[in-house]
Amino acid sequence: MIDKDTKFLIVGLGLIGGSYAMGLTRQGYHVSALDTNEDSIQFALDHQYIENGAVFDEKLIQDADVIISALYPLTMIDWISTYQEFFKSGILITDVSGVKQHIVETVQRNLRKDVEFIASHPMAGKEVSGVRNSDDHIFEIANFIITPTPNNSKRAIAFMKDFAAILNFHHITTLTPKQHDEMIGFVSQLTHVIAVSLMNTNDNTHLVEYTGDSFRDLTRIAKINENMWSELFFLNKDNLIREIEDFEKELNHLKQKLADNDEAGLKALFRQSTQRRTLFDKIDKPDQHKSNQ
Amino acid sequence: MIDKDTKFLIVGLGLIGGSYAMGLTRQGYHVSALDTNEDSIQFALDHQYIENGAVFDEKLIQDADVIISALYPLTMIDWISTYQEFFKSGILITDVSGVKQHIVETVQRNLRKDVEFIASHPMAGKEVSGVRNSDDHIFEIANFIITPTPNNSKRAIAFMKDFAAILNFHHITTLTPKQHDEMIGFVSQLTHVIAVSLMNTNDNTHLVEYTGDSFRDLTRIAKINENMWSELFFLNKDNLIREIEDFEKELNHLKQKLADNDEAGLKALFRQSTQRRTLFDKIDKPDQHKSNQ
Incomplete structure (x- = not known):
């Protein structure tokens, strides 16, 4: 399973980002977050979903072992492209996007070669959005889909399976981005x-x-x-x-x-x-x- | 409200017929039933949904003050046409059909002039069918729609509103058959x-x-x-x-x-x-x- 010293950084504290933060913190991991909305960060700090958070802080990016983008797909592509210079060598990056082909191709093509992007899709949600509606129980009835490409390592795929298991997803599976x-x-x-x-x-x-x-x-x-x-x-x-x-x-x-x-x-x-x-x-x-x- | 001595006859003991029987009996009315399936009648007798029941018994038709057809639409048209000779003068007949125009026109055109057909539609149901799944609580969240025509009396419309109220329908309304x-x-x-x-x-x-x-x-x-x-x-x-x-x-x-x-x-x-x-x-x-x- 995943080492408890692993430092997760969640970028984008909406419903899914917030629920990931809750779940990972509940399981004893170190979780930080970035969100352009200061209120969202403050809410997550106040409710102890995260240890550290900021609107922007390059130190949080530099410290992260795993970065989870919970941004909209096109915003994520921009974010990774802009801030990858701060990534620690060897880290994993994943996402939560509901579509995969375009994103995976674009991110993997433009990414630094000493870090790895492995896409995943938590098929979970609610009718309401935002960090204030965070609820890590939504994963218990949900599918978690990992969409590896030939660029991905066995280590990364295994890591994502462990990650989904930690969050108690109901069903964990892999598909190609096209599938x-x-x-x-x-x-x-x-x-x-x-x-x-x-x-x-x-x-x-x-x-x-x-x-x-x-x-x-x-x-x-x-x-x-x-x-x-x-x-x-x-x-x-x-x-x-x-x-x-x-x-x-x-x-x-x-x-x-x-x-x-x-x-x-x-x-x-x-x-x-x-x-x-x-x-x-x-x-x-x-x-x-x-x-x- | 409706006189407690009123004798209801339900023709067709499926989910809706059975649930009507349950609800009317619970409210203290006299309820009989006809169904071509002997098991359905026996089940309703055993569970005291009805006082009397038979596969066919012209006496039950002759005694009825109100006849409720809970048959499929075309079967109902045939049934009324065949057995109206046994109807007591002055009775009301209603139905439960999910479509109205064709049925109302046909039944009213062919009916004896000393009895009255007033159509209604309980918009209630379950995924399962049959008398064994009867449940008069399904009406509490349901619409009851009366579809009078110029042939119908004020007395009959008022009676149907009382009938729906007895069965605790959530919302009672009238529409023309076309609407x-x-x-x-x-x-x-x-x-x-x-x-x-x-x-x-x-x-x-x-x-x-x-x-x-x-x-x-x-x-x-x-x-x-x-x-x-x-x-x-x-x-x-x-x-x-x-x-x-x-x-x-x-x-x-x-x-x-x-x-x-x-x-x-x-x-x-x-x-x-x-x-x-x-x-x-x-x-x-x-x-x-x-x-x-």
Whole structure:
């Protein structure tokens, strides 16, 4: 497991950065943080999520054994490029971004050769953001995905697996950046596209009083952080457009069954969806404390 | 309120019929039931949901002051047409169907003139069906919609409001059959179309282990009763096709923003969906005991 003397630096104290800080501190590690928002740093210090923190302090960068960027993807690329001169030789850098291909390629191409960037994605979250909503229990029902490339060392991959285990992630796995982005285009980005589009269909607000759980479940994620998600969507644009088009084919398929009065065809679609969804029930059950992510 | 001597007959002891029986009996009314499945009747008798029950018994029909059809829509039309000769003069008949226009028109047109059919829709349910899953608490978070026509009396409308109040429905309202079917096409049927189509998009079953709550929330209702929902869809086909097409327009709108690299346009869609969905939060909060309907 990871040496307790390891010094972690978290850059960006939002919900995920803050929850990482909580979890690592709870497990007895040394955690510092940088955030451009002084209030976020003060909150994390006051609540003992971190030992040290600042809006900027190159000493904290120089001391770090592991740097975790919990910034938005493009901000992270800039940050690493700007501050890598301060990195201690031999350190690991990881991230929390929801898309991987562009980021991993760019960061690994531009990085100093005596340090290592290994990307990872904690598939965890809440409907609310910011360090004040930090909660390291969100990881207990979440996937942790490591996306190594041929540039990554076995040591770094093993380290990330230990890191995820320390934070009690439910399921730890590795994918290539390409596999990751295809998967996330379907299971996360397409679902957000659907929720947003359903919420924007016609002016439906007069129907609020008639909605039941099915409509509310489908649209919960239509409350969306516009800056983060637009960045994630554009960074995975080709995969996402393809997923939307595949989904549209299925919609049209069902619509055609209706138009053709094809009862047997419609029922066959219902049976297929029922059978497939049943596979997911095995996963529904463990998370009693269902989040709204 | 409704006289305690009123004799209710429930035709069709599924989840809703059974839950109505439970609730009415709990409130001290006389409840009988007919169901072609003898086991369902026996279960309801054993659990004292009903006083009397049979696979068929014309005496129970003759004694009823209020008949509630909890059958599928087309089965109900047949049942009323076949057995109305046994109805006591002056009785009320209601239903539980999820679509209204076709049913109300057909039943009212063919009904004896000395009895009255007033349609209603309890927007309640569970993921599971059948009398064994009966639970009259499902009404406490649900809408009850009465869909009167000019053929209906004030007495009948008032009776249905009292009926819904007895069963503790959360919200009781009236709509025309046409308004009802347009509303249900959007808030219920379109959501099921989306869930089924998402579940059927490509072969996504290898992604099970990566799905989070957003995907699971969107697809929960993709486990669908093929017989009931195909009947409901075809009975509301024109509305539903129009809703699917309106939704597709929104999907294409969002896809175009991506294709055009129109960041401002994409963010505007996100802001609109966020604002609209916020209106629904007021409704999210009361139902702590969230069902998976």
